[in-house]
Amino acid sequence: MPQFAETAAEAVADVTDGATVLMGGFGNAGQPMELIDALLDSGANDLTVVNNNAGQGDAGLALLIKERRVKKIICSFPRQSDSWHFDAAFRAGEVELELVPQGNLAERLRAAGAGIGAFFTPTGYGTELAAGKETREIGGRNYVLEYPLGGDVALIKAMYADRAGNLAYRKTARNFGPVMAAAATHTVVQVEQLLPTGSLDPEAIVTPGLYVDIVTVIETRTPSAAESERHPAVRPHSQEEGVRV
Amino acid sequence: MPQFAETAAEAVADVTDGATVLMGGFGNAGQPMELIDALLDSGANDLTVVNNNAGQGDAGLALLIKERRVKKIICSFPRQSDSWHFDAAFRAGEVELELVPQGNLAERLRAAGAGIGAFFTPTGYGTELAAGKETREIGGRNYVLEYPLGGDVALIKAMYADRAGNLAYRKTARNFGPVMAAAATHTVVQVEQLLPTGSLDPEAIVTPGLYVDIVTVIETRTPSAAESERHPAVRPHSQEEGVRV
Amino acid sequence: MSLKVRPTAARLSRQELAQAVARDIASGSYANLGIGQPTMVADYLTPEQNVTLHTENGMLGMGPKAAAEQVDADLINAGKVPVTELPGASYFHHADSFAMMRGGHLDVCVLGAFQVSVTGDLANWSTGEPDAIPAVGGAMDLAIGAKEVFVMMSLFARDGTPKLVQECTYPVTGLSCVTRLYTDYGIFHIVDDAGRRRPQLVEAHGLEPAEIQERLQIDLVGM
Amino acid sequence: MSLKVRPTAARLSRQELAQAVARDIASGSYANLGIGQPTMVADYLTPEQNVTLHTENGMLGMGPKAAAEQVDADLINAGKVPVTELPGASYFHHADSFAMMRGGHLDVCVLGAFQVSVTGDLANWSTGEPDAIPAVGGAMDLAIGAKEVFVMMSLFARDGTPKLVQECTYPVTGLSCVTRLYTDYGIFHIVDDAGRRRPQLVEAHGLEPAEIQERLQIDLVGM
Numbered sequence: 028m029p030q031f032a033e034t035a036a037e038a039v040a041d042v043t044d045g046a047t048v049l050m051g052g053f054g055n056a057g058q059p060m061e062l063i064d065a066l067l068d069s070g071a072n073d074l075t076v077v078n079n080n081a082g083q084g085d086a087g088l089a090l091l092i093k094e095r096r097v098k099k100i101i102c103s104f105p106r107q108s109d110s111w112h113f114d115a116a117f118r119a120g121e122v123e124l125e126l127v128p129q130g131n132l133a134e135r136l137r138a139a140g141a142g143i144g145a146f147f148t149p150t151g152y153g154t155e156l157a158a159g160k161e162t163r164e165i166g167g168r169n170y171v172l173e174y175p176l177g178g179d180v181a182l183i184k185a186m187y188a189d190r191a192g193n194l195a196y197r198k199t200a201r202n203f204g205p206v207m208a209a210a211a212t213h214t215v216v217q218v219e220q221l222l223p224t225g226s227l228d229p230e231a232i233v234t235p236g237l238y239v240d241i242v243t244v245i246e247t248r249t250p251s252a253a254e255s256e257r258h259p260a261v262r263p264h265s266q267e268e269g270v271r272v
Numbered sequence: 273m274p275q276f277a278e279t280a281a282e283a284v285a286d287v288t289d290g291a292t293v294l295m296g297g298f299g300n301a302g303q304p305m306e307l308i309d310a311l312l313d314s315g316a317n318d319l320t321v322v323n324n325n326a327g328q329g330d331a332g333l334a335l336l337i338k339e340r341r342v343k344k345i346i347c348s349f350p351r352q353s354d355s356w357h358f359d360a361a362f363r364a365g366e367v368e369l370e371l372v373p374q375g376n377l378a379e380r381l382r383a384a385g386a387g388i389g390a391f392f393t394p395t396g397y398g399t400e401l402a403a404g405k406e407t408r409e410i411g412g413r414n415y416v417l418e419y420p421l422g423g424d425v426a427l428i429k430a431m432y433a434d435r436a437g438n439l440a441y442r443k444t445a446r447n448f449g450p451v452m453a454a455a456a457t458h459t460v461v462q463v464e465q466l467l468p469t470g471s472l473d474p475e476a477i478v479t480p481g482l483y484v485d486i487v488t489v490i491e492t493r494t495p496s497a498a499e500s501e502r503h504p505a506v507r508p509h510s511q512e513e514g515v516r517v
Numbered sequence: 518m519s520l521k522v523r524p525t526a527a528r529l530s531r532q533e534l535a536q537a538v539a540r541d542i543a544s545g546s547y548a549n550l551g552i553g554q555p556t557m558v559a560d561y562l563t564p565e566q567n568v569t570l571h572t573e574n575g576m577l578g579m580g581p582k583a584a585a586e587q588v589d590a591d592l593i594n595a596g597k598v599p600v601t602e603l604p605g606a607s608y609f610h611h612a613d614s615f616a617m618m619r620g621g622h623l624d625v626c627v628l629g630a631f632q633v634s635v636t637g638d639l640a641n642w643s644t645g646e647p648d649a650i651p652a653v654g655g656a657m658d659l660a661i662g663a664k665e666v667f668v669m670m671s672l673f674a675r676d677g678t679p680k681l682v683q684e685c686t687y688p689v690t691g692l693s694c695v696t697r698l699y700t701d702y703g704i705f706h707i708v709d710d711a712g713r714r715r716p717q718l719v720e721a722h723g724l725e726p727a728e729i730q731e732r733l734q735i736d737l738v739g740m
Numbered sequence: 741m742s743l744k745v746r747p748t749a750a751r752l753s754r755q756e757l758a759q760a761v762a763r764d765i766a767s768g769s770y771a772n773l774g775i776g777q778p779t780m781v782a783d784y785l786t787p788e789q790n791v792t793l794h795t796e797n798g799m800l801g802m803g804p805k806a807a808a809e810q811v812d813a814d815l816i817n818a819g820k821v822p823v824t825e826l827p828g829a830s831y832f833h834h835a836d837s838f839a840m841m842r843g844g845h846l847d848v849c850v851l852g853a854f855q856v857s858v859t860g861d862l863a864n865w866s867t868g869e870p871d872a873i874p875a876v877g878g879a880m881d882l883a884i885g886a887k888e889v890f891v892m893m894s895l896f897a898r899d900g901t902p903k904l905v906q907e908c909t910y911p912v913t914g915l916s917c918v919t920r921l922y923t924d925y926g927i928f929h930i931v932d933d934a935g936r937r938r939p940q941l942v943e944a945h946g947l948e949p950a951e952i953q954e955r956l957q958i959d960l961v962g963m
Contacts, residue, residue, distance in 0.1 A: 134386075134388075138391075141379075142393075142394060143379070143391050143392060143393060144391075144392035144393070144394065144408070144410040144411070144413065144415035145391070145392045145408075145410055145415075146383075146388050146389075146390070146391040146392070147388060147389035147390045147391070148387075148388060148389070149387060149389065163389070163390075165389040165390055165419070166389070168389065170389035170390075174410070195475070196475075197475070198474075198475075228476075228504040229443075230440070230441075230442070230443075230476065230503060230504050230505065231473075231475065231476040231504040231505070257508075258475060259473040259475050259476040259504040259505060259507075260475065260476070260504060262504075263502075
């Protein structure tokens with residue numbers, strides 16, 4: 028059963044120095060910006076961060092890197108037009124990079140959540156990113172052995188949670204949320220709206236509550252945008268009763 | 273893009289002798305009974321069947337086995353109080369059995385659909401069902417290497433399809449449907465109702481249409497039961513326009 | 518560590534055993550109750566415990582068995598019995614359901630057994646008879662698929678031979694997986710004893726601890 | 741097999757190249773258009789082709805780029821550009837999205853490239869410069885993740901060196917994965933030629949086939 032935090036600061040208070048932190052989001056979609064900001068404020072240090080990118084602009088993960096709080100980043104696409112804080116830290120040798128093809132990143136997270144010990148993937152075979160890795164030919168195709176990628180903590184963003192911790196996402200903001208929630212020992216979620224248990228339809232829940240440890244409500248959309256929309260996971264009439272923590 | 277078959281017979285007409293057929297369902301929930309009956313009528317022979325069980329009573333898969341049309345069955349739980357046709361065929365040495373723990377069965381199907389070459393699973397380690405299989409200790413835990421299980425054809429059942437082949441299921445009838453749809457070269461689905469494209473909500477679709485090759489409509493629920501129910505995947509008012517093939 | 522275990526007067530009935538298991542499931546747990554005797558545990562869980570039940574055929578938040586007028590062919594448990602849905606439930610497919618178990622996300626799984634070994638090996642899927650038709654279902658996944666694996670069984674077979682044994686003679690379902698064993702004559706925790714897993718008797722019913730140890734012919738921790 | 745390829749007068753513009761690729765995507769296909777030049781292909785797909793677009797960040801049925809008033813921060817493509825949703829669309833998470841690719845369920849994937857080898861090796865993720873910050877994204881997954889992999893690129897680099905090469909000198913993205921190569925001067929299919937993959941020129945633009953072969957310094961099938 029999840030706990031409910033009043034603030035983002037409270038939600039990330041248990042992240043310790045040295046933790047491996049899985050951060051959801053692809054671009055800004057699904058990025059738990061307020062939780063990452065709270066992590067910055069928390070002072071947690073020596074972090075290993077797993078994200079698709081390595082921070083953009085002067086916000087969120089980019090600031091964690093700027094402050095040299097990230098010792099290692101595991102991602103698929105660090106280089107962006109506005110990834111200057113990562114670029115500087117990397118060139119200075121002050122952050123370690125593990126570059127992983129995006130689909131292998133997603134599958135390694137999935138394996139961690141699903142209790143798979145390792146898996147053979149065709150992605151990356153014969154490339155620099157598979158250098159030194161175990162390979163095998165199976166059924167005439169070549170594969171690379173990849174290992175699970177779990178985290179101590181996941182920081183993710185969803186659209187709705189109910190009191191049982193069940194989550195529903197919105198459009199392409201779903202991205203890494205469901206696999207990271209399952210891959211982390213401790214999953215912290217920021218949601219736009221918290222609803223009573225029973226408000227989310229069991230057929231349309233994407234992340235069941237057993238993967239969720241802490242929920243905090245942070246409205247980032249205008250209330251009218253959130254409320255005018257019919258999301259299939261929300262049962263009719265349950266939204267008016269939406270509670271705020 | 274899926275094709276639409278007028279009848280179950282037409283839907284399974286392409287199943288050839290010697291095919292590996294993935295059959296959805298757990299107990300009667302999600303079992304594509306009418307497609308299996310049509311397969312019986314089709315005369316297809318020397319089949320390898322993947323299902324959770326090995327037929328029950330005097331219907332569906334049990335009759336295929338009774339008629340000795342199944343040369344091999346890959347399943348987790350063949351022995352049931354009413355699996356007499358399998359029991360007889362097995363004791364007579366007329367059907368081969370590959371017994372797979374249920375979670376390994378699901379994961380092997382998933383691996384086939386996801387392009388994974390093989391995976392290490394803890395399930396079954398140290399047991400008779402892992403005898404002769406490759407094992408490995410990873411991170412202090414023991415695992416067995418298991419291979420993907422794909423099919424030439426999947427026969428599954430869903431609640432709704434739209435014209436783009438997107439599927440939504442109902443309650444625990446979802447079970448093996450989504451993984452089998454992805455694991456087969458050719459996926460045949462029987463649905464209760466076919467709706468215009470756009471009627472199923474993109475957030476609540478479980479099997480995207482690219483996994484579906486043939487759809488046929490077979491009503492097995494009373495229309496009132498199907499229509500009185502609000503399923504979150506069906507957008508409001510789209511059901512009245514429901515088309516029948 | 519030595520524990521003074523005082524026996525109750527009589528061995529536990531099947532109902533009392535289910536009650537004892539239910540009592541030991543921590544509040545707020547996610548649990549899977551296996552087919553057969555473990556299913557009875559649900560009857561003794563209190564609403565205050567707020568336990569969420571998983572069924573491996575694709576559901577969390579399973580409710581009680583369906584009454585006649587509630588029966589829905591699309592809503593069954595792993596034993597293929599019609600059940601109900603509680604608020605907060607969710608549905609998912611088989612691969613996701615077993616990923617949830619294999620990934621260690623369930624707090625506890627309760628299973629029946631033919632035999633349990635002193636190190637927590639479990640034998641519950643096959644009696645190994647040569648002419649029997651084998652069937653395993655989800656037994657091997659359940660055995661390794663929870664943070665805690667509780668087993669319920671009678672401590673002795675009908676012929677009086679112990680079912681808590683030095684080494685399983687029936688085909689095993691999983692190795693070193695059982696964490697607690699609930700039996701009519703006593704409750705055992707399989708604990709780490711100087712680097713080796715061994716059973717500790719924590720409750721005795723109808724027999725003195727010394728009698729239990731003598732009849733079992735195995736070493737119990739602290740005795 | 742020998743093909744008479746008659747060249748057109750001028751090499752193809754970027755628009756004409758996108759049009760040629762669009763024309764060759766079979767009706768009813770599921771396709772992924774990579775970031776950059778391949779994105780332009782969408783502009784030339786006709787409604788009659790009924791092509792469904794996949795974006796690896798979790799969507800099938802992606803529509804055109806969002807107009808200003810349609811922009812939704814939660815609805816973007818793999819290039820992080822706001823897009824729209826078409827009827828019949830569906831959303832899924834990253835592991836499901838890449839499973840869809842890796843599992844070979846997409847009919848075609850269109851990618852840009854630095855180099856393609858005669859056997860269809862693809863180099864498009866890194867120039868191998870020692871001080872460059874590496875980034876791969878979904879390139880390696882896309883390279884191996886469709887039944888057909890179409891590559892769009894100029895046939896020659898700015899300095900005139902061929903980009904269809906005997907062996908890639910840039911770091912590879914995937915081996916033997918390219919099935920067709922669309923360039924300004926010609927379109928090539930990588931075909932099986934007596935057990936060995938080799939390019940076959942199927943269209944020439946602005947250069948005679950013999951000139952193309954000479955400038956490339958590689959063997960083309962049937963020439």
